Amino acid sequence: ETGVTQSPTHLIKTRGQQVTLRCSSQSGHNTVSWYQQALGQGPQFIFQYYREEENGRGNFPPRFSGLQFPNYSSELNVNALELDDSALYLCASSPDEGGRRYTFGSGTRLTVV
Amino acid sequence: SQQGEEDPQALSIQEGENATMNCSYKTSINNLQWYRQNSGRGLVHLILIRSNEREKHSGRLRVTLDTSKKSSSLLITASRAADTASYFCATALQGAQKLVFGQGTRLTINP
Numbered sequence: 562e563t564g565v566t567q568s569p570t571h572l573i574k575t576r577g578q579q580v581t582l583r584c585s586s587q588s589g590h591n592t593v594s595w596y597q598q599a600l601g602q603g604p605q606f607i608f609q610y611y612r613e614e615e616n617g618r619g620n621f622p623p624r625f626s627g628l629q630f631p632n633y634s635s636e637l638n639v640n641a642l643e644l645d646d647s648a649l650y651l652c653a654s655s656p657d658e659g660g661r662r663y664t665f666g667s668g669t670r671l672t673v674v
Numbered sequence: 675s676q677q678g679e680e681d682p683q684a685l686s687i688q689e690g691e692n693a694t695m696n697c698s699y700k701t702s703i704n705n706l707q708w709y710r711q712n713s714g715r716g717l718v719h720l721i722l723i724r725s726n727e728r729e730k731h732s733g734r735l736r737v738t739l740d741t742s743k744k745s746s747s748l749l750i751t752a753s754r755a756a757d758t759a760s761y762f763c764a765t766a767l768q769g770a771q772k773l774v775f776g777q778g779t780r781l782t783i784n785p
Binding site for chain 2: 596598601602603604605606609611616619649651653663665666667668670
């Protein structure tokens with residue numbers, strides 16, 4: 562329905578492990594952004610990609626990295642997981658670089674134990 | 675720290691009443707957007723208001739923007755049980771490639 566699909570929906574990882582979250586955007590949406598939403602908080606911007614190049618980054622350490630592919634899919638990778646990384650991770654896509662309006666996926670709930 | 679602050683943090687009203695949520699922000703913006711989130715899942719875009727607009731309507735939604743006070747309000751008229759959700763304002767900052775969200779208002783509509 563939303564046009565943005567995220568997988569998996571839920572994930573449990575152990576501290577220190579690595580995780581890859583995936584997002585499939587709508588065709589023609591060249592901009593994809595990733596957000597982290599802790600429980601009871603608003604989403605926090607992690608980074609944004611436009612045509613496979615990172616063009617914006619929030620206040621997250623380098624162990625958060627991403628990739629965007631030509632087929633409108635993207636990945637968020639997190640290395641050396643910490644307990645505080647437990648959150649809902651949201652992917653959002655937009656047809657333009659400025660991102661006037663984003664379509665969000667349903668998110669991946671990551672739990673780090 | 676987050677750009678936007680929303681007020682109230684939680685709101686509970688009876689079905690049929692109007693619900694008003696407020697958002698304040700700190701820096702100059704290109705536009706301000708309101709989103710709804712059900713049960714901690716994905717965000718649904720409700721309405722976008724540009725920095726040169728003062729009021730915008732969409733169905734039962736009315737959004738105002740006061741750039742001199744750096745504030746916005748979302749009014750939901752004739753509320754329904756299905757409006758129960760968290761509502762977030764998000765600002766698109768000038769020169770920045772991101773949305774900055776507030777902490778949200780949890781709205782509960784009682785039947």
